[in-house]
Amino acid sequence: MTSSDGPDGPDGPDGSSDTIAAVATGAGRAGVGIVRVSGPRVLHIADAVLGRTLSPRTATYAPFLDGDGLSLDVGIALRFVAPDSFTGEHVLELQGHGGPVVLDRVLARVLSLGARAARPGEFSERAFLNDKLDLTQAEAIADLIDSASESAARAAVRSLSGEFSADVQALVDDLVGLRVWLEAALDFSEEEIDFLADPALDARAVALLTGFDRVLARAGQGQRLRDGLTVAIAGRPNVGKSSLMNRLAGVEAAIVTDVPGTTRDVLREDIVLDGVPLRIIDTAGLRDTHDPVERIGIERARAALASADRVLLVIAADDPAPPDENWPAGLAVTRVINKRDAVGDAALQRLLDEGSPDGADLAVSAVTGQGLDALRAHLLSLAGHDAAVEGVYLARRRHLDALGEARSFTEAGLERLRSAVMPELAAEELRRAQEALNRITGRFDADDLLGAIFGSFCVGK
Numbered sequence: 001m002t003s004s005d006g007p008d009g010p011d012g013p014d015g016s017s018d019t020i021a022a023v024a025t026g027a028g029r030a031g032v033g034i035v036r037v038s039g040p041r042v043l044h045i046a047d048a049v050l051g052r053t054l055s056p057r058t059a060t061y062a063p064f065l066d067g068d069g070l071s072l073d074v075g076i077a078l079r080f081v082a083p084d085s086f087t088g089e090h091v092l093e094l095q096g097h098g099g100p101v102v103l104d105r106v107l108a109r110v111l112s113l114g115a116r117a118a119r120p121g122e123f124s125e126r127a128f129l130n131d132k133l134d135l136t137q138a139e140a141i142a143d144l145i146d147s148a149s150e151s152a153a154r155a156a157v158r159s160l161s162g163e164f165s166a167d168v169q170a171l172v173d174d175l176v177g178l179r180v181w182l183e184a185a186l187d188f189s190e191e192e193i194d195f196l197a198d199p200a201l202d203a204r205a206v207a208l209l210t211g212f213d214r215v216l217a218r219a220g221q222g223q224r225l226r227d228g229l230t231v232a233i234a235g236r237p238n239v240g241k242s243s244l245m246n247r248l249a250g251v252e253a254a255i256v257t258d259v260p261g262t263t264r265d266v267l268r269e270d271i272v273l274d275g276v277p278l279r280i281i282d283t284a285g286l287r288d289t290h291d292p293v294e295r296i297g298i299e300r301a302r303a304a305l306a307s308a309d310r311v312l313l314v315i316a317a318d319d320p321a322p323p324d325e326n327w328p329a330g331l332a333v334t335r336v337i338n339k340r341d342a343v344g345d346a347a348l349q350r351l352l353d354e355g356s357p358d359g360a361d362l363a364v365s366a367v368t369g370q371g372l373d374a375l376r377a378h379l380l381s382l383a384g385h386d387a388a389v390e391g392v393y394l395a396r397r398r399h400l401d402a403l404g405e406a407r408s409f410t411e412a413g414l415e416r417l418r419s420a421v422m423p424e425l426a427a428e429e430l431r432r433a434q435e436a437l438n439r440i441t442g443r444f445d446a447d448d449l450l451g452a453i454f455g456s457f458c459v460g461k
Helices: 042-050 100-112 122-129 135-146 150-160 163-187 199-227 241-249 292-307 345-353 372-382 397-419 424-441 447-454
Strands: 019-023 030-038 060-065 071-080 091-098 115-117 229-234 267-273 276-282 310-316 333-338 361-363
Touching: 019 100, 019 122, 030 042, 030 100, 030 122, 042 060, 042 071, 042 091, 042 100, 060 100, 071 100, 091 100, 100 115, 122 135, 135 150, 135 163, 135 424, 150 163, 150 199, 163 199, 163 397, 163 424, 199 397, 229 241, 229 292, 229 372, 241 267, 241 276, 241 310, 241 333, 241 372, 267 372, 310 372, 333 345, 345 361, 361 372, 397 424
Parallel strands: 019 115, 229 276, 229 310, 310 333, 333 361
Antiparallel strands: 019 030, 030 091, 060 071, 071 091, 267 276
């Protein structure tokens, strides 16, 4: 069979006219290296490289031949027939020895037979375009490869297996059902029966908002697990904020003195705890001051607090007055009692008993290191390291933005239904909510976004 015959002709199953190839294993030396090929010329390339016709989905041990019939390497060859492959196209995998020179020679041979070098992420992009996986699953491939912790890897596998996509699709299905009901009510608005006044319609909308909250919780935890947590350290001057930052960072990142107001600007330090990235922000001491430079630092501190995922409010055990500060609404705060070594156990326990209603209180000593392990465990838990939210799946900021947008549109539609003011606009709100959800899984045409996503992949994926 030639390259122009039958299913292995110039047009692949998705209409593409080119065949791509790349080394699909990491750079450097390894026991095994893989050259992956996908596209309509796979059978022609396999026949030429192997000197024989491969049976589909059968591992075949054979030499990989150059143009003169000499052996480039010896290994395992696998051929998959479209559409039953990762990309949905004809696929060839040549699994040989993992030396860079050997792999380059095999790849050069494949390219000489009519393939071209694949772009980063192009194999996964073709799988997406051929409906072998949706956009969240494609992104999960890159996230799984980049996972820096076991928790992140488990969450990425959940996304790759389709759990995230299934939850998003369930929200879409509920939205469609609500839209059908609403459109029917508008179409028969002249009838005696008032469909819009049916309590079941309101109940379905409320249940949908509850579903949004559940998915947002799981995805939000997964996004923190993937991208890390931004933690701001706040408190009055000289309570040990900079010392605590240095302890967490493991380096002398901040200047520590007994002079109040030493920290006058926002200091940032990126650290990694058990594979989870954290950005620690040390802020100026919060107090009233006439020093114009220190006042600028305090204003920057307030801005940093508002943008942080979590605030560590540091209070000195030997002087436990909190800062006189109006916190931004909805700020997540953990109270950290520092200098625990400066007071007795009874006094420390009284401070803990007087703590936050949610019990988010920790006692540490930035000088001796007491309580630092508990603080680190607390931060890891906030970042999703222990999967505190059941069934966390790895998510990206764009997913959260789209989920939040869809929820807002849905809530706006519900309010219009309840107020009965221009209820036809509620249908438009729900349509926009569905469009926002569709952006998550890629049920739309946006080549610029697809290019940005798949361009971040490694070559061979």
